[in-house]
Amino acid sequence: KLPDNGKLIWKAPSNIALVKYWGKKPVQIPANPSISFTLDACATTTSVLFEKKDSNDSYSFDLLFEGKPKDDFKPKIQTFLERIEMYLPFLKEYHFTIETSNSFPHSSGIASSASGMAALSLCLMDIEKKLNPTMDESLFHAKASYLARLGSGSACRSIKGSLVQWGKHANIPKSSDLYGIEYPFEINPVFKSYCDTILLVHKGQKQVSSTVGHQLMHGHPYAENRFQQAFSNLDKLKLILVSGDLEEFVMLVESEALTLHAMMMTSMPYFILMKPDTLKIINKIWEYREATKTPICFTLDAGANVHVLYPVSDKEKVQKFIKDELAEHCENGQYIHDQVGSGAIKI
Ligand code: PMV
Numbered sequence: 001k002l003p004d005n006g007k008l009i010w011k012a013p014s015n016i017a018l019v020k021y022w023g024k025k026p027v028q029i030p031a032n033p034s035i036s037f038t039l040d041a042c043a044t045t046t047s048v049l050f051e052k053k054d055s056n057d058s059y060s061f062d063l064l065f066e067g068k069p070k071d072d073f074k075p076k077i078q079t080f081l082e083r084i085e086m087y088l089p090f091l092k093e094y095h096f097t098i099e100t101s102n103s104f105p106h107s108s109g110i111a112s113s114a115s116g117m118a119a120l121s122l123c124l125m126d127i128e129k130k131l132n133p134t135m136d137e138s139l140f141h142a143k144a145s146y147l148a149r150l151g152s153g154s155a156c157r158s159i160k161g162s163l164v165q166w167g168k169h170a171n172i173p174k175s176s177d178l179y180g181i182e183y184p185f186e187i188n189p190v191f192k193s194y195c196d197t198i199l200l201v202h203k204g205q206k207q208v209s210s211t212v213g214h215q216l217m218h219g220h221p222y223a224e225n226r227f228q229q230a231f232s233n234l235d236k237l238k239l240i241l242v243s244g245d246l247e248e249f250v251m252l253v254e255s256e257a258l259t260l261h262a263m264m265m266t267s268m269p270y271f272i273l274m275k276p277d278t279l280k281i282i283n284k285i286w287e288y289r290e291a292t293k294t295p296i297c298f299t300l301d302a303g304a305n306v307h308v309l310y311p312v313s314d315k316e317k318v319q320k321f322i323k324d325e326l327a328e329h330c331e332n333g334q335y336i337h338d339q340v341g342s343g344a345i346k347i
Pocket residue numbers: 016017019020021022034113152153154155210211260301302
């Protein structure tokens with residue numbers, strides 16, 4: 001039996017894709033598999049207070065973001081609850097007070113949908129667990145990831161660490177379109193402590209939402225080739241992750257980022273999400289890599305911010321380079337040092 005009330009708190013990290021997810025089928029099924037590093041410092045903490053209510057004919061919830069009511073997020077949560085109700089039939093029995101806050105600066109241009117939907121899914125799964133206390137941990141995580149996927153595709157990669165694969169791939173055992181799995185192979189230690197510094201180039205509203213972006217892959221002239229490329233890049237990455245060949249890693253990761261943006265530039269309508277400073281940063285990274293032979297590289301999400309990836313052994317010199325050379329291209333000089341993390345935690 002479910003309790004009359006209670007409160008749960010989960011902290012879920014953001015993630016950054018190495019092989020990108022871009023294009024989907026209903027309902028939230030990726031057109032191609034993807035893989036990401038789970039981050040550590042960039043995270044969302046969500047608490048869910050649940051209280052039994054009298055009638056159970058509709059959803060009832062309040063939403064607070066960083067302590068203040070946030071009504072413009074409500075439709076997204078409403079849609080999410082509708083999508084997951086068939087898996088969590090108790091949703092209409094409670095009034096929920098959902099409080100959420102991010103570790104990264106407010107409207108920094110870092111998407112909080114992945115970490116936010118992951119944290120909320122974990123809180124709701126934890127209520128479900130009270131009905132089924134013996135549920136094993138791997139089922140708990142898989143189902144939380146499944147629910148998170150229905151909130152925001154890439155959110156299903158924000159439950160576990162340190163590398164998460166989402167999307168069925170013949171050469172990756174147990175991979176699924178329905179939830180993310182911890183990468184099932186032993187990887188080279190260099191990748192277990194990889195660093196990611198996020199350069200906040202442009203904090204404004206994105207020109208194109210990811211929902212619209214995914215839709216633009218329908219009827220896109222290069223879509224089929226792109227999806228095939230993602231499958232083969234996962235095969236290539238599988239070898240790189242074992243060998244630790246950072247030259248190959250750099251090429252693959254940067255090519256994936258530019259391909260994501262190339263898809264947006266060649267869709268109809270078309271978008272350029274990079275800003276002049278994005279390109280200046282990319283060029284400086286290339287020059288630095290050439291001059292110092294340090295294996296740093298960049299990747300991008302669907303926006304202008306740049307993620308700088310590098311091994312922990314180069315941390316000191318790369319962070320000096322970022323401070324001295326790249327910070328000037330960031331809005332208000334802002335950037336966040338992060339690294340590969342180990343997944344969501346209950347608080
Ligand atoms: O999770 P969504 O639907 O917001 O899609 C985000 C997709 C990218 O971040 C651009 C790439 C990825 O795989 O994370």
